[in-house]
Amino acid sequence: MLGEIVPKSRAMGVSRTMIGKTLRHRYKIIQQLGAGGFGETFLAEDLDIPVTPKPKCVVKRLQPQMMHPDIQRLFQKEAETLYRLGQDHDQIPKLYAYFEENGEFYLIQELIDGHDLTKELTPGKQLSENYVIKLLPDVLEILAFVHQRNVIHRDIKSANIMRRKRDGKLVLIDFGTVKEVGTTLVNTPGLTTRTIAIGTPGYMPSEQALGKPKLSSDIYALGMTAIQALTGIQPHQLPEDNDGEVIWRDRVAVSDSLADILTKMVRYDFRHRYASVTEVLQALPGSVTPIYTTAPSPPPPPPAPNLYTTTASQSSVTAPTGSSAKIAQWVTAGIAGFLVILGIIALVASASFNQAKQSEAKNTIASQDTKQDATSQVRRDQLNADIRAREQRNKAGGNEQERATGDLQSEVRSKLEANLTGSQLNVDATEDGVITVTGTIPKEADKVKVASLAKQIKGVKSVNADKVTMAAATNKDGGNKAPDASKPSPDTTKKSP
Numbered sequence: 001m002l003g004e005i006v007p008k009s010r011a012m013g014v015s016r017t018m019i020g021k022t023l024r025h026r027y028k029i030i031q032q033l034g035a036g037g038f039g040e041t042f043l044a045e046d047l048d049i050p051v052t053p054k055p056k057c058v059v060k061r062l063q064p065q066m067m068h069p070d071i072q073r074l075f076q077k078e079a080e081t082l083y084r085l086g087q088d089h090d091q092i093p094k095l096y097a098y099f100e101e102n103g104e105f106y107l108i109q110e111l112i113d114g115h116d117l118t119k120e121l122t123p124g125k126q127l128s129e130n131y132v133i134k135l136l137p138d139v140l141e142i143l144a145f146v147h148q149r150n151v152i153h154r155d156i157k158s159a160n161i162m163r164r165k166r167d168g169k170l171v172l173i174d175f176g177t178v179k180e181v182g183t184t185l186v187n188t189p190g191l192t193t194r195t196i197a198i199g200t201p202g203y204m205p206s207e208q209a210l211g212k213p214k215l216s217s218d219i220y221a222l223g224m225t226a227i228q229a230l231t232g233i234q235p236h237q238l239p240e241d242n243d244g245e246v247i248w249r250d251r252v253a254v255s256d257s258l259a260d261i262l263t264k265m266v267r268y269d270f271r272h273r274y275a276s277v278t279e280v281l282q283a284l285p286g287s288v289t290p291i292y293t294t295a296p297s298p299p300p301p302p303p304a305p306n307l308y309t310t311t312a313s314q315s316s317v318t319a320p321t322g323s324s325a326k327i328a329q330w331v332t333a334g335i336a337g338f339l340v341i342l343g344i345i346a347l348v349a350s351a352s353f354n355q356a357k358q359s360e361a362k363n364t365i366a367s368q369d370t371k372q373d374a375t376s377q378v379r380r381d382q383l384n385a386d387i388r389a390r391e392q393r394n395k396a397g398g399n400e401q402e403r404a405t406g407d408l409q410s411e412v413r414s415k416l417e418a419n420l421t422g423s424q425l426n427v428d429a430t431e432d433g434v435i436t437v438t439g440t441i442p443k444e445a446d447k448v449k450v451a452s453l454a455k456q457i458k459g460v461k462s463v464n465a466d467k468v469t470m471a472a473a474t475n476k477d478g479g480n481k482a483p484d485a486s487k488p489s490p491d492t493t494k495k496s497p
Helices: 008-018 071-088 129-148 215-231 256-265 277-283 312-316 324-419 444-456 490-495
Strands: 027-035 039-046 056-062 095-101 104-110 114-116 161-164 170-172 185-188 191-193 424-429 434-440 468-473
Touching: 027 056, 071 095, 071 104, 071 129, 129 170, 129 215, 129 256, 129 277, 215 256, 215 277, 256 277
Parallel strands: none
Antiparallel strands: 027 039, 039 056, 056 104, 095 104, 114 161, 161 170, 185 191, 424 434, 434 468
């Protein structure tokens, strides 16, 4: 049977009593979001979080006493399932708490900031084939995760698929307790009934309406959602043929490949549909592989939490995903990191080798420079020794010449002073060993003596009337040059009496 439709007047009366109410001294109801057959949905503030404004969450109010008594146990079992699903997948809302208060059951769930696909799939609006090709794998990958854990959503439709505002990803919502109630209801010992038929007409296949849902029932509902996006027609308004097959391909122009996929998804007989979400993904263009395909060997189940005392802090528990794609990413990251380390080691080794080579080259050059410096030093020492020896020889020669010049200078002065009394004569010696005699001869007679004296002194060059100039040159050996007797001085000849 389908869930009870709550009359509007009754729903409004219940909601008015809930607005402003605080549950468990923590969750304050501020707005009603919706009403269904077995309860209502509200927007609430979490008063325990010390921030302003307070974070928002979703509160679902259930009335299990309206159904079979065993439904209370099934609610708790379903809450445990929802808790595990939300903790392990980012595109399923997290369950924060599940508790009973005043005989009524409540679920506290994560609020998804965004809009559901009813805002995109509006009646009469035909969306593109590309839109559907993007929609299908996004939802199918979430369903692959859900089906892997043996859970059937049972109410796939545009209103239960939300597009998250912060990243544009699709989020599957409203698994909601009564729609996920266990597999059997026990009436009497040994006798069982079918599961409760849950779903929305037009999206719900025949076996689900009979209370025997399959995993492919969710595939059917998603196929009808995709056909709704292409045709702009609500699923319950589409006609069926005598075999119960949906007639839709004449309502829109679409490629045969996509049309064949959608037609197989919504076959009346579940045995003619895709058996799994993986098969649908492989049939889509690009052969998309789901993240969650093959379930690993399940570990021993952990102790079931006491959900009657569950708080929002449970939402912070980190749970492993078991995702093969994430494992592949880890392996790839590990290999990349290993290669980076090898590259760094190679660079360090290369730098060390180059440094050693450079050090060896520097040592070789330094050794060569040392040898060259030693050779140059020997050459400089030899040159300096040669210079010092030459200077000593020059100094010795200069001293000898200086003595010879001084001797000649004294001889000239003595002879002139002895023979020319009263004459003012100067006897000088130049640096090159030449003796120069200059002066004034006051007496005419003395001039004759000078002329006569000139013949007696070696090196006399000239004599004039008023001044006498005599020069005597020394040779390098310290001796005096003898004057050429055959050539008397011209001035002497003229001045002789």
